[in-house]
Amino acid sequence: DTGVSQNPRHKITKRGQNVTFRCDPISEHNRLYWYRQTLGQGPEFLTYFQNEAQLEKSRLLSDRFSAERPKGSFSTLEIQRTEQGDSAMYLCASSHLLTSEQQETQYFGPGTRLLVL
Amino acid sequence: GQQLNQSPQSMFIQEGEDVSMNCTSSSIFNTWLWYKQDPGEGPVLLIALYKAGELTSNGRLTAQFGITRKDSFLNISASIPSDVGIYFCASTGTASKLTFGTGTRLQVTL
Numbered sequence: 220d221t222g223v224s225q226n227p228r229h230k231i232t233k234r235g236q237n238v239t240f241r242c243d244p245i246s247e248h249n250r251l252y253w254y255r256q257t258l259g260q261g262p263e264f265l266t267y268f269q270n271e272a273q274l275e276k277s278r279l280l281s282d283r284f285s286a287e288r289p290k291g292s293f294s295t296l297e298i299q300r301t302e303q304g305d306s307a308m309y310l311c312a313s314s315h316l317l318t319s320e321q322q323e324t325q326y327f328g329p330g331t332r333l334l335v336l
Numbered sequence: 337g338q339q340l341n342q343s344p345q346s347m348f349i350q351e352g353e354d355v356s357m358n359c360t361s362s363s364i365f366n367t368w369l370w371y372k373q374d375p376g377e378g379p380v381l382l383i384a385l386y387k388a389g390e391l392t393s394n395g396r397l398t399a400q401f402g403i404t405r406k407d408s409f410l411n412i413s414a415s416i417p418s419d420v421g422i423y424f425c426a427s428t429g430t431a432s433k434l435t436f437g438t439g440t441r442l443q444v445t446l
Contacts, residue, residue, distance in 0.1 A: 223378075252433065261340075261424050261436030262379065275433065310378050316432075322367070322386045325434060327378035 223328035225311050231334045232301055239297045240331045244313030251294050252312040252325060253286055255279065262310050268294060269316075301335045308332050339363055342425055342437030350445050355412040357440040359425030368401050368408040369426045369434070379424060383410070417444050 224243045232238050244251050250269050254262035265284070266276045270291040280286075283301075288294040298305055309332075312325040342359045349355055359368070367386050371379035383394050385401035385408060392399055398411045408425055425437040 225378075250432070254434075259439075261426070261439055262434070263436070264433040267433060275431070277433075312378075312434075314432075322384070323428070323432060324369070324381065324384050326381060327371070330376075330378045332376070 223311055223313050223326055225309075225328040225331050227331060228329060229332050229334075231336065233336050234303060235300055237297065237299045238301060238333065239295055240309055240333075241293060241295050242311030242313075242328060243293045244311070245315075245326060248313035248315045248326075249291070250314045250316055250323070250325075251288055252314075253294070253296050254310040254312065256308040256310055256330070257306075262308075265296075298333075301333075303335045306333055306335045339435055340425055340427060340437035342440055344440055345438065346441040346443070348443050348445060349415055351415060351417060353415055355415055355419070355442060356409060357423060357442075358407060358409040359427075359437045360407040361427065362406070363429065364405045365427035365429050365435075366405070367428045368399070370397075370399050370408070370410045371424045371426060373422045373424060373439075375421075379426075382423075412442075415442075415444050417446065420444050 226241045252267040253265040256262040268288040283299045286296045308330045310330045311328045314323045314325045316323045369384050370382045373379045383399040388405045389403045390401045396413045422439045426434040
């Protein structure tokens with residue numbers, strides 16, 4: 220396995236359109252995270268899954284955003300009715316954690332850069 | 337919002353020089369991670385620290401988890417042109433999500 224992959228790498232859309240991004244985690248990683256990064260800033264947490272369960276959502280995740288991980292493998296992040304403020308890099312990360320005592324390390328994908336015109 | 341203060345914000349150094357950057361917080365964290373990000377790419381993990389006081393090396397990189405659990409530093413020895421990029425510290429507290437610093441932009445001159 221070569222790591223976390225994300226598709227598409229780039230997306231340009233018009234305001235008001237819906238977009239969907241896909242993340243394929245490292246094989247057998249049970250946790251999957253979504254982050255958003257705007258220019259000049261560090262990534263900010265959006266949401267994460269353990270297997271197919273969505274365990275936490277940030278207040279950054281408005282009701283126009285929805286994420287799924289239906290079979291506990293790949294995940295999709297959908298943004299409905301996009302706004303110019305949604306323009307950012309959307310990053311996916313995965314990790315493998317069995318118990319709370321384990322050390323968890325998140326590995327990132329290359330990101331999807333979204334531009335909303 | 338972000339809670340980690342990272343410094344310096346940017347630095348120009350000459351090839352061969354040593355580099356030091358640090359990250360501080362007002363809160364206690366359980367892990368400290370250092371990532372490097374190239375333009376248009378995702379962050380790449382450099383070093384992970386899991387215990388207060390831990391000092392870990394990875395080639396020319398050395399990082400330490402502060403004893404108070406509120407800070408960490410990253411040193412790069414004998415910098416080379418491919419060290420150019422943005423370095424981020426990141427931490428987790430009781431939750432699994434990462435909180436990132438504001439980044440240190442490193443530029444190396446020949």
